Amino acid sequence: MKIVIVGSTHAGTAAAKQILKRHPETDVTVYERNDNISFVSSGIYLYLTGKIDRLEDMFYASPEDLVKMGATVRLKHNVLRIDTKTKTLQVADMQTGKVFNDTYDKLIMTTGSSVAVPPIIGIDQTNVLLCKNYEQAQAIYASAKEHHHIAVIGAGYMGTELAESYAETNHEVSLFQSHDQILNNYIGPELSNKATQLLKDHGVHLHMEERVTSFDTADDGQVIIEASGGNYRADLAIVCTGFVPNTDLLRKQVKMDRHGALIINDYVQTSDPDIYAAGDACVVNFNPTGTPAYTPLATNALRQGALAGINVFGDIQPYMGTQATSAMKLFDYTLATTGLTYVAAKRDQMPIRHVVFEGPYRPTYMPNPTELLIDLVYNYENRQLLGAQFWSKHDVSQSANTMSVMIQNGNTIDDLAYIDMLFQPNFDEPFNYLNQVGQQAVEQELQLGNDQPRVTATGNWQN
Secondary structure (H helix, E strand, O other): OEEEEEOOOHHHHHHHHHHHHHOOOOEEEEEOOOOOOOEOHHHHHHHHOOOOOOHHHHEOOOHHHHHHHOOEEEOOEEEEEEEOOOOEEEEEEOOOOOEEEEEOOEEEEOOOEEEOOOOOEOOOOOOEEEOOOHHHHHHHHHHHHHOOEEEEEOOOHHHHHHHHHHHHOOOEEEEEEOOOOOOOOOOOHHHHHHHHHHHHHOOOEEEEOOOEEEEEEOOOOOEEEEEOOEEEEEOEEEEOOOEEEOOHHHOOOOOEOOOOOEOOOOOOEOOOOOEEEOHHHEOEEEOOOOEEEOOOOHHHHHHHHHHHHHHOOOOOOOOOOEOOOEEEEEOOEEEEEEEOOHHHHHHOOOOEEEEEEEEEOOOOOOOOOOEEEEEEEEEOOOOEEEEEEEEEOOOOHHHHHHHHHHHHOOOEHHHHHHOOOOOOOOOOOOOOHHHHHHHHHHHHHHHOOOOOOEEOOOOOEEO
């Protein structure tokens, strides 16, 4: 069987590895527009702060790795056209200019995403940069050495991490966000307010609910930023306004969502049975709502890519879906999230309530019983867990993983309240903080008169 993989992102690389590990005799061809594969874009801010010494270390695989496994890897090759009816591709060698055709039996689309370039006048100015791939990261690093005042447009994960990186390296930083809170797709207002204050405490100028409409270059070389709240100046502007899927090659040939992301089934297969998709080019199956969602995260890409490499030989292993679990380090705090936020669940008109737990992660008689905050979201009709966000100087990132598993398994607030967890004063209270936030949710329902018998996720009756 001949399998063509378009795009050697995290997902494409994972797919190739699975195919060649399980079926080494398979004819696998990988087409990639860049001269590298598998760049970890989340490492850009680590490079800026000097936490890693070499940007090249942020590739978790190399073309040589795939070639050794038996793949044909064609770097600097751009797929121009795909005809799904004839199963043919038109490809351009970007170095020689030669255009040729290729065929496939099965196709895996892992074309990733690009920075969502907003309709801002002057975005092509030389002192305005985008942030996603290896080449852009190199340009950002080089420019930051020469400029002091950096404006970051967009306060999602990438923009917030960049703002932190520049603030830690003695730059003046202005962060523009068109929404009323930062990280609005990941956390609720309670945690966002804490993250916002932390940025301010480190000297970051925040411009909330300010939409940038144009860039211009002043006579002295500074970039003029025109926003809804006025005009501002900086030495350099970096645009981090989200991502859009690269799926034009299959437009009107397979089903897509409103973002242009490829729609997949439980086996990461598109509406064309001979085409699989993974990573930022496609949707995820979002378990808290039971609906598809566009959630471009490396974790999703790796899992979907591996499954594409398995299922291209048949419906072998179903995709379990995702809770979009993620985390970031912001100065000396850990922020972690999984599932739905309260605001997102309300927007979807779900029957939800939430509780906010604040307290020490371990007994107060221990040194440094660091405080933590948990925002827990649940469905009050069936009591199932839907989401949780964490904030603390203590590393609470693995608690988000625990909650992710519980959401995926359909556990309830009652399960969370008394699920078995270790106790040792070095690590937690006799009731772990996850137990405590679950008990807080149960108590909230008791106060509202909701104490009916129910079946837990394990099938045992509770009263």
